[in-house]
Amino acid sequence: MPELRFLIVDDFSTMRRIVRNLLKEIGHADADEAEDGVVALHKLRNGKFDFVVSDINMPNMNGFELLTQIKADDKLKHLPVLMVTAEARKEDIIAAAQGGAAGYIVKPFTKATLEEKLANIFKKMGW
Amino acid sequence: MDQHTHEHQTEMFQRLGRITRQLHDALNELGYTPVLKGAVDELPDARSRLQYIARLTGDAAEKVLNRVDEAKAEQDAVRQHSQQLLDTIGAVPGLKWAMPELLEWTQKIQHSTERTDAHLTEIMLAQDFHDLTGQVIKKVVTLAAAIEEQLLQLLLESAAHAQSEAAPQPAALAASAPGGVRREQLAGPVVDPEGRSDVVTDQSQVDDLLASLGF
Numbered sequence: 001m002p003e004l005r006f007l008i009v010d011d012f013s014t015m016r017r018i019v020r021n022l023l024k025e026i027g028h029a030d031a032d033e034a035e036d037g038v039v040a041l042h043k044l045r046n047g048k049f050d051f052v053v054s055d056i057n058m059p060n061m062n063g064f065e066l067l068t069q070i071k072a073d074d075k076l077k078h079l080p081v082l083m084v085t086a087e088a089r090k091e092d093i094i095a096a097a098q099g100g101a102a103g104y105i106v107k108p109f110t111k112a113t114l115e116e117k118l119a120n121i122f123k124k125m126g127w
Numbered sequence: 128m129d130q131h132t133h134e135h136q137t138e139m140f141q142r143l144g145r146i147t148r149q150l151h152d153a154l155n156e157l158g159y160t161p162v163l164k165g166a167v168d169e170l171p172d173a174r175s176r177l178q179y180i181a182r183l184t185g186d187a188a189e190k191v192l193n194r195v196d197e198a199k200a201e202q203d204a205v206r207q208h209s210q211q212l213l214d215t216i217g218a219v220p221g222l223k224w225a226m227p228e229l230l231e232w233t234q235k236i237q238h239s240t241e242r243t244d245a246h247l248t249e250i251m252l253a254q255d256f257h258d259l260t261g262q263v264i265k266k267v268v269t270l271a272a273a274i275e276e277q278l279l280q281l282l283l284e285s286a287a288h289a290q291s292e293a294a295p296q297p298a299a300l301a302a303s304a305p306g307g308v309r310r311e312q313l314a315g316p317v318v319d320p321e322g323r324s325d326v327v328t329d330q331s332q333v334d335d336l337l338a339s340l341g342f
Contacts, residue, residue, distance in 0.1 A: 018254060057315055
């Protein structure tokens with residue numbers, strides 16, 4: 001299991017806490033949080049992170065906009081971005097994939113789903 | 128925008144303006160202005176009630192998460208102690224044969240703590256209701272605010288008996304934010320997927336959709 005530093009991005013503190021606890025249970029205790037894309041981008045550009053777990057529907061900068069900014073930044077584009085969101089329209093799922101998202105989880109989700117998607121991404125990244 | 132499109136748009140907005148004035152006049156003649164005013168007065172109350180619900184459900188979710196964290200810590204301590212006891216039983220020659228019920232009891236404790244921990248994880252996950260309901264509430268509150276603004280505007284124009292023939296200016300299109308998708312365009316949680324083919328209803332459908340497109 002690679003030792004990774006996660007950034008959890010969601011405007012609901014409850015959800016950030018749930019994801020953080022689940023990551024810890026899965027074996028990834030090193031995580032920070034951001035309440036929207038603007039804060040997330042600032043933290044990513046000024047810190048050291050290995051993985052982003054992001055909601056889509058957020059104020060100031062939503063998850064799609066954050067994904068675009070990350071993939072347009074030479075220093076951040078390598079980061080896998082896993083979308084964890086209530087947005088269930090097929091066009092949004094496709095847009096996320098085409099925008100470079102590493103995975104897409106719809107809420108509500110299970111611990112097993114999060115574990116599975118992380119494992120898939122780790123495998124693709126060669127970790 | 129070419130000349131033809133511009134003329135068409137101007138004509139459309141002039142027609143909208145005439146319809147709006149007719150609506151104003153009709154509301155006045157029919158005596159609906161007080162009713163409208165009542166609706167406008169009640170909307171802030173409706174919004175604050177929804178915000179109250181969002182706040183209380185958030186507080187409830189946080190309380191549950193706090194208790195889950197504490198309970199998990201307790202379960203983890205019990206699990207560790209039971210493991211230490213199992214190790215001790217294994218290390219003392221003959222103990223597990225002399226007291227098989229002690230070994231059995233310790234193993235049961237371990238299994239029980241694992242099951243309890245899994246239940247606590249499910250309780251934690253169930254608090255995602257706050258996020259999902261909160262998103263829906265936010266959208267309704269935003270909608271209520273927009274309706275309130277429009278009704279208020281309608282009231283003001285109705286009361287002032289606007290006479291101007293000028294066409295209302297087309298609303299400025301908000302510039303697209305980077306990424307192209309603004310928050311207002313996002314649908315939020317699907318409240319009723321019945322009869323819809325444009326949404327997914329579970330993770331397996333997400334995975335199938337992505338797999339079908341080669342992702």
